[in-house]
Amino acid sequence: KAGVTQTPRYLIKTRGQQVTLSCSPISGHRSVSWYQQTPGQGLQFLFEYFSETQRNKGNFPGRFSGRQFSNSRSEMNVSTLELGDSALYLCASRGREGDTEAFFGQGTRLTVV
């Protein structure tokens, strides 16, 4: 079956703009998590959704938001972009909330200039 699909793969935005990233989980998976990866901070947890409800949230400012649709696809939005938001954004899906094995997508490389 198809893996986790993230779009777009690469994105360049200007400071102050907003961006929306998309994640389609593995078919049948209902849990979607988002992570930000930077060289300095490593992999940091943003939030997790299960059945359209946010279950967990990391320590990120309110500029970072997300949602999940009834088909389990998820979007992540970052408003008022800052240079420090440049990162690889990874999405992971799990079959059930709390499953250990998470399947990650290839990520979206966001560059803010």
Next chain:
Amino acid sequence: LAKTTQPISMDSYEGQEVNITCSHNNIATNDYITWYQQFPSQGPRFIIQGYKTKVTNEVASLFIPADRKSSTLSLPRVSLSDTAVYYCLLKSNTGKLIFGQGTTLQVKP
């Protein structure tokens, strides 16, 4: 949240067995120990999970002592393609996966 500590980097040669140890002194009773592997510009990939004693799959073995305050990921006969970052995580019943800095394994020919 329980924290994990692992070496920042390790070097090995092809064909050798590699053991990466992770410390988790404050592991909770219902935490599982999980390891992920990440190649550059790719998302992490689940390798193995355990609760206690020893777990083995086609990729690796995981050794967990009785006190569960540490764990060791063992990769048998590594090859160049095993060069990656390896993360040790504790997965609690909240489901949140918290990644540490990981161990960068460099396999040399």
